[in-house]
Amino acid sequence: MDINIAPLLKQPLGTRLDLEVAESPIDPRGDNAGLLDASIVDIDAKFHATHTNPGPFFEGAADAHVAATCARCLKPIDAPVHADFAEQYYATIPVDTGVAVIAAPADAKTIGSDFTVDVTDLLREELILATPLAPLCREDCAGLCPVCGEDRNERPHAHDETTDARWSALQGLKDLTEK
Numbered sequence: 603m604d605i606n607i608a609p610l611l612k613q614p615l616g617t618r619l620d621l622e623v624a625e626s627p628i629d630p631r632g633d634n635a636g637l638l639d640a641s642i643v644d645i646d647a648k649f650h651a652t653h654t655n656p657g658p659f660f661e662g663a664a665d666a667h668v669a670a671t672c673a674r675c676l677k678p679i680d681a682p683v684h685a686d687f688a689e690q691y692y693a694t695i696p697v698d699t700g701v702a703v704i705a706a707p708a709d710a711k712t713i714g715s716d717f718t719v720d721v722t723d724l725l726r727e728e729l730i731l732a733t734p735l736a737p738l739c740r741e742d743c744a745g746l747c748p749v750c751g752e753d754r755n756e757r758p759h760a761h762d763e764t765t766d767a768r769w770s771a772l773q774g775l776k777d778l779t780e781k
């Protein structure tokens with residue numbers, strides 16, 4: 603979703619613009635479709651842009667769900683993601699004459715002559731950074747059995763006999779080599 607930031611930059615420094623992006627599920631043909639690129643399935647974000655010297659400063663929080671796979675049992679899940687964020691944007695062109703433009707650092711987010719900010723891009727970036735690397739379907743997911751591959755959440759079990767038999771075979775080998 604593109605936001606025209608020019609009206610904010612014409613207001614006195616410190617002026618705040620409240621913003622909200624909430625959609626569940628994300629419409630593939632809607633304003634927030636860009637979030638689907640990061641497998642974000644729904645979003646509820648409240649943030650604001652403040653007019654600061656270099657340009658708008660975005661700050662707020664986003665809650666979302668990301669389509670993922672449980673790192674232990676490989677079940678498809680919608681992992682909850684929360685991002686608190688603060689991002690400074692630099693206006694590279696003065697919105698009205700007489701206001702000096704502050705040079706933007708090399709890696710800074712900049713705003714060009716259209717004075718728009720794509721907040722979908724901003725939210726997607728922040729949520730990707732906040733997405734856990736190994737999401738779980740639940741905190742105590744028992745995962746797949748390393749011996750038979752069965753889901754231990756559905757059928758808790760162990761393979762004591764098998765592992766014992768293998769272990770004693772190894773132990774026997776060890777005894778032989780040590781003799």
Ligand SMILES: [Zn+2]
Pocket residue numbers: 672673674675676677738739740743744745
């Ligand atoms: Zn799991």
Ligand SMILES: [Zn+2]
Pocket residue numbers: 747748749750751752759760761
């Ligand atoms: Zn098993």
